[in-house]
Amino acid sequence: MNMKLLIALSLGVSVAATSAMASTVDPETDRQQLVDFFKAKNPKISFEAYANGAYIYSDELMAQWESAEEFPPYLDSIDAGEAAWNKDKAVFEKCFGSDLTKIRPKYPLFDEATQQVVTLEGAINKCRTDAGLEAYKWKKGTIAQVSGFLAYSSRGEKINVVALSEGAKKAYNEGRDFYLTPRGQLGLSCAKCHTYNSGRLARADMLSPQLGHTSHFPVFRAKWQELGTLHRRYGGCNQNMRATPFKAQSEEYRNLEFFQAYISNGMEINGPGYRK
Numbered sequence: 001m002n003m004k005l006l007i008a009l010s011l012g013v014s015v016a017a018t019s020a021m022a023s024t025v026d027p028e029t030d031r032q033q034l035v036d037f038f039k040a041k042n043p044k045i046s047f048e049a050y051a052n053g054a055y056i057y058s059d060e061l062m063a064q065w066e067s068a069e070e071f072p073p074y075l076d077s078i079d080a081g082e083a084a085w086n087k088d089k090a091v092f093e094k095c096f097g098s099d100l101t102k103i104r105p106k107y108p109l110f111d112e113a114t115q116q117v118v119t120l121e122g123a124i125n126k127c128r129t130d131a132g133l134e135a136y137k138w139k140k141g142t143i144a145q146v147s148g149f150l151a152y153s154s155r156g157e158k159i160n161v162v163a164l165s166e167g168a169k170k171a172y173n174e175g176r177d178f179y180l181t182p183r184g185q186l187g188l189s190c191a192k193c194h195t196y197n198s199g200r201l202a203r204a205d206m207l208s209p210q211l212g213h214t215s216h217f218p219v220f221r222a223k224w225q226e227l228g229t230l231h232r233r234y235g236g237c238n239q240n241m242r243a244t245p246f247k248a249q250s251e252e253y254r255n256l257e258f259f260q261a262y263i264s265n266g267m268e269i270n271g272p273g274y275r276k
């Protein structure tokens, strides 16, 4: 992290991040305020456009990205995900049904029985282990391929996370607190980069907006040369903050995903995505 970024970051920070912490907010009011915040910040960018991440802030980056998406490098991974799905189809269909367009949009969800957030990847592995199959490894490989296949099958469906119960509101607030809390040696919060400084450069990287962060996962990153899950990305950003990452599918990351997906409600699912 260079000094310029640190200075830029400290300039752009608002006190809202700290003063809002540890209070309990109503998810829907909070989501609307956030959508309004981004609208005020960039009046010309439509809500739907946020599904395209940092590319929305630069015509040049957008053009590069669109040409990469013409022959997207993730197509083989989608095929591999489909093959893995078909191999254990009977098991998967028992858990998820057979309409492939409807599976991705159901997650993340708040499960009232366990009072926990369930992610798509978590549900895939629970389905497997309940049926006596081996769980896939988290973060990359087959789990990301199956997740990518399901995302691809539901492209165009909308994110629609429900947070009406007390438990779901608590999970939302915990995810939100995680997002706003400064951590690591640099005292950075997710919000510093992805809310207050989104659209600005951090070294060579344009900072993406938090709206739409979940729409296109799993992601094929040029850096990884493969698909990776959202929690893999969370781990990477935690490391960049010089803060110890949590485990994929930890309660912290599941609640964070719940919060991030909820604020993107109404946006189209466009996974898997391609990113730098």
Ligand code: HEC
Pocket: 052, 053, 054, 179, 188, 189, 190, 191, 192, 193, 194, 202, 205, 206, 207, 208, 209, 213, 214, 219, 233, 234, 237, 238, 240, 241, 256, 275
């Ligand atoms: C120092 C600034 C910084 C901080 C703090 C930071 N990130 Fe990031 N993050 C980046 C950069 C740079 C990228 C790559 C460019 C982009 O997409 O924003 C990125 C990418 C991401 C992406 C992928 C976006 C996409 O379009 O695929 C997600 C999701 C994400 N960050 C979440 C988080 C979360 C959650 C936190 C807090 C735990 C966090 N980040 C903290 C800099 C940061």
